[in-house]
Amino acid sequence: MPVTELRKTKKSYTLSPESIRFLEALSKAQQASSVSAVLDEMIQSVRRAREREALDRAVAGYYSGLGADDAKEQAQWGDFALAEFPGEEHV
Numbered sequence: 072m073p074v075t076e077l078r079k080t081k082k083s084y085t086l087s088p089e090s091i092r093f094l095e096a097l098s099k100a101q102q103a104s105s106v107s108a109v110l111d112e113m114i115q116s117v118r119r120a121r122e123r124e125a126l127d128r129a130v131a132g133y134y135s136g137l138g139a140d141d142a143k144e145q146a147q148w149g150d151f152a153l154a155e156f157p158g159e160e161h162v
Contacts, residue, residue: 079107
């Protein structure tokens with residue numbers, strides 16, 4: 072892990088009492104090192120989900136832009152790849 076990822080920046084935010092109670096309960100339930108750690112993981116989870124969604128949109132855009140012949144070729148390559156790993160689960 073790069074050193075820059077290890078550094079944290081202290082910030083102050085105002086949250087509702089309900090949010091504070093939720094974060095504290097979640098921290099306790101997860102036996103987290105701190106409420107900040109729980110909040111940071113929540114933020115990172117949302118960030119990763121957005122990145123996955125953007126990637127999914129880019130992939131869908133690529134495949135929807137293919138012509139019929141290219142789409143057929145891509146499907147054949149996909150079938151070939153799946154046949155190479157018969158015991159694997161496929162999404």
